[in-house]
Amino acid sequence: EVRLVESGGGLVQPGGSLRLSCAVSGFTLSDYYIDWVRRAPGKGLEWVGRSRSQAKGYSTDFAASVKGRFSVSRDDSRNSVYLEMNSLRTEDSAMYYCTRTDNSILKDFDYWGQGTLVTVS
């Protein structure tokens, strides 16, 4: 069974940092992209960033709103992906989801975690 479980959310002051974790199981992490998507209160879904598979050199992309402040790393041996968030702003407050993409069949975001809440205040 494919599972993604986020953790690490919490309350942080503006300008602070936070590291979110996404623990995965039920598939080979190195074969898949992992994206982070967030939803702020009262707003819609917003894509945050992507970590590609080993075959794609683990390359990353980020939304303009977080570029230079957020980064993604992964440890395939620990089946985990990490979202490092620095210089946090109040507008970064949201539920953060990690999600899997099967790029071999262009299937974006086929499985999602339950989310972890980040509050910047």
Add this chain to the structure above:
Amino acid sequence: QSVLTQPPSASGTPGQRVTISCSGSSSNIGSEGVNWYHQLPGRAPRLLIYYNNQRPSGVPDRFSGSKSGTSASLAISGLRSEDEADYYCAAWDDRLSGMLFGGGTKLTVL
């Protein structure tokens, strides 16, 4: 302001067919596949349609997707009360090198 444009709301009665539109540009919908998701209150989003019109296993065939040029649409037939949710389209944008979501459409089942 989303680059992919969806109507903010849609509604229908049980058993009806409703469609939700998603308009983009040549750098996203026009050149990439479109995905559709819905999100029920308090739940994580769920993939309904990928690559324009492909349905993942477990998604009822009441849900269907289509794409033409720089626009896409999601159709839901045989509307049910449990379909009441927020619906989002998404597509990769080659110019921005990022995934774009539509602003979301709140579907109400009357």
